[in-house]
Structures are given as C-alpha cells and as structure tokens.
Amino acid sequence: MKRARSAERGSAAIEFAIGAMVMGLLFLGTWEFGYAFYVYNNLLAAVDAGAKYAALKTYDSGSAIPSSAFKTAVQNMVAYGQPSAGTKPVAPGLTPGAVVVTPTFTNGVPTQMTVSLSGYQLNAVVQTFNLSKPSVSYPYLGVYSPP
C-alpha cells in the first residue's frame, strides 16, 4: 500500500515535469512567433510610411542615386516616424542605416520609389531573423527638382 502511494507520487512528478516542459515550449513558441509577427507588422507600417513619404517628397537628385538629404529624411521616416533623427525607433534596434531607398528612373525622371530594409536583425525569443524586407514601392508623385 505504502509502495503504491509512493509510486503514484513519482508518476505525478514525472507527469508534471513533462507537462511543464510541453507548456513551456508552447509558450516559448507563441512568444517567438507572436513577437516576430508583431515586429514585422510594425516594420511593414514603417516601411510603408517611408515609401509614401519618399513618393511625395521633392526629389532633388538628377539620377537614381538620391541626394544625402533625401535619403536621410526617408531613412529617418522609416526608423523614427519623422524626417529628422529621433531617439526611439519604431521597432527594437531599427536604425536609419538599415533602410534602403531605391528610386526608379524612366527617361531621366523619377517614376517610382522603393523602400526596403537590409540587414535588420529581428531578435525573437530563441531565434534571430535577418530581414531584407519588407519592401514597399509607390509611384513617384512629388516634384522633381534636379540640381
């Protein structure tokens, strides 16, 4: 009788240990994916805002290589939500340097603005994702002012 109760206690402990491990893994997985999706959605919103801003901002370069001022303003718009430099990025660890601005020229005038990320590291719970996206393109709708 004594031995049976002791065995029961032991099996409960093992069941708890296995259950806790499964639960822990489930929580970890949820956190991993949930957090990654949350950050990715924020990044998408930021890149979208940056691409819209680039599509409307006066373009002051004569080629598909944007001026430093244009590029910096768009990068800041993505990273901080404003054209000037900020202190709090819209996603953890996002810096203006990770934002790539790619104008498309057709017949010597800008026709499209593409904004994307490059080398951004999304640190989830157990894994780090190196992102070269999101990438968003809008037709250029601003004023072209070549130097």
Next chain:
Amino acid sequence: MLFALMAIVLFAGIGMSVDIGRMFIAKHEAQVFTDAGALAAALQLDGTTQGTLNAVAAVDNSSNRWDLGTRQFSGTLASHTVKFATSSSGPWLSQSSLPNPPTAYKFVQVLASVSVKLYFAGVVIPQTSQTVNASSVAGQTPITKMYQGAFPFTPMAFDATDPTVGFTQDVQYTIRYPSGKNKPPCAGDNGFHTRDSSDRGYWGDNSASVIRQRIVDDYQSGAVAIIGQSIGLSGGAKTSESSYLNERSQQDPDQTSMTWADYKASNTANGRRLVVMPITNYNTGIALGFASFLLLPAGNYDHTGNAAWCAVYVGPWTQDQKLGGASTTAGAYQVELVQ
C-alpha cells in the same frame, strides 16, 4: 486527463494567435498593394482605352508582395481586380466593359484578395484557410490652389467667361510679353501688349537666388497660386529667366514635338517640357484657372527681351502625368487616394 484537455484548448488558442497574426500581416500587405496599385493606375488614365490598359498593367506589374513579402497578388492563393469609374463612388466597371473612348473615367478601384492558410485554427474551426480582402480608390481630383509645382509664368486670358478661357489646344500663347508696349505677343493672343512693362507674365518671388529654382525645380518660394485671387505679377524682365527656361526644356529628351498629339505619342518625352501655369485675367490679374502648357524646345527663349516667350496650350493638367490626364474640363488635377 484534465491536463490533456487544457493542453488541447491551450494549443488551439496558441495556434489561433499565430494564424491571426499572419492574417493581420496579410491584410496589411494587401492594403499596401491596393494603395500603391490604385495610385499607379490612376497615373495612367488619360481618357483613352490604352490608358486604362496601362492602368491595369501598372497594377499587374506591382512589385509589392504578400505572405511576408514572398508572393505576388495573383495565382492560386491571391487575386486582384481593377475597375474604373467617373466618380469616386462608382459605379465601377471592369476595363472590358468601359466605353470607347473611356472619357472622364478618372477613378480607379483596386481590390485584392488573398487566401491565408490556417495551420492551427483548423483544430477548433472547420476551415483550413481564411480569405482576407483589401481595397483602395485613387483618382485625379481637382485642385484650386497650388503651393508647389506651379510654373512662375502666367498666360493671360482675354475671354474670362469661356470654359477654357478662350484657349485652343496646340496654339502658342504668351507666357512673358516683350519689353515695352505695342509689340506682338505669341500667335494665340489677341492684339498687342498694352500693359505696364512690369507686368509681363512672371509672378511671385523673382529674386535672383530663387529664379532658377522656380523655373527648373518647380519651387514656389512661398508664393501660392489660388484661383480667384490676384496672382501677384512681379515683372519678369530678368534675362537669366531665358537661360533657365531653355535649361528646363533641355531636360526633356523630346526636343522636336510642337503639338500635344506629337508630344504625347513621343517615346522619348519625359514630361519636363510640360508645365502647369495659372491663367490670369488680362485686365485684372486674377487667376482664372490652371492649365498644362508645353514649353518650346530649348533655344527658343530669347534673352534680349524684345520677343515674346511662348508655350503651347495643352489643356487640363494632371500631376506627374505625361499623358495629360483623363479630365475633360479645364483645370489642375492631383492624383491621390480617395478611399
């Protein structure tokens, strides 16, 4: 036993959160696609069937993707449609149902639909995928004031009551009158210049530091052109203006077209010779409306001040639109999202 039951519920809840997270992202990606697609399509509308075909192609060729940026909005899991209307509220017609020519069809509706595969939610609900939709409407909408982009010259109208202020397409009108009175203006203008020599067609800030920016860069330097208000004529006798006009014109590879039809059909034209200018009442200096003009090829703007400077009247102006836009009434139109 209790643990096993709870584990199933928990697993389903966790799975749902993953699937719903993916659906949120897919919805966001679809919205980006329809926003950008609608704008790109609206830029193509010019009142012709080819313009609507180009609009559909602009959406089809979009580089925006879904499913974490990996899939196009076509194929087995995604689709999109492009429809057109004369008003932002519809009714919406597919390209194949449009009249020919599709006159005044200047609004585009883009709808996108994606099927997000459900990996976990199927445990608790009887479906393996969920359709996510997004839609956007963009169009060419009229504007009555311009803070940027307006060219710093103003052709003058002799018939303020005419819907197109008496202007005829492909006829040249004066954008700056010759110095002194009683010298001939450009072909389309009525009579001779009898205004004061300080009011020759240039408006707004004409300080030396901004003239080039105003002509070459469409920079308004704080000046605002508003329909119904004085345009603020400010002389325009500076000879540097002629070199900047020639420079502006030179930025367009098309240096031969002299009519709107030729320019529009040109494979090399990039839109730099097209400018939007306020047209003012010759007698009052009040802005009557905006219109698109084609600058003459480089070298036609003489710096001596004795000759009139001319530009070819095109008609309605549409922002960033080398094709002239889809509007049938005079004025300036911007391309924007309206829904």
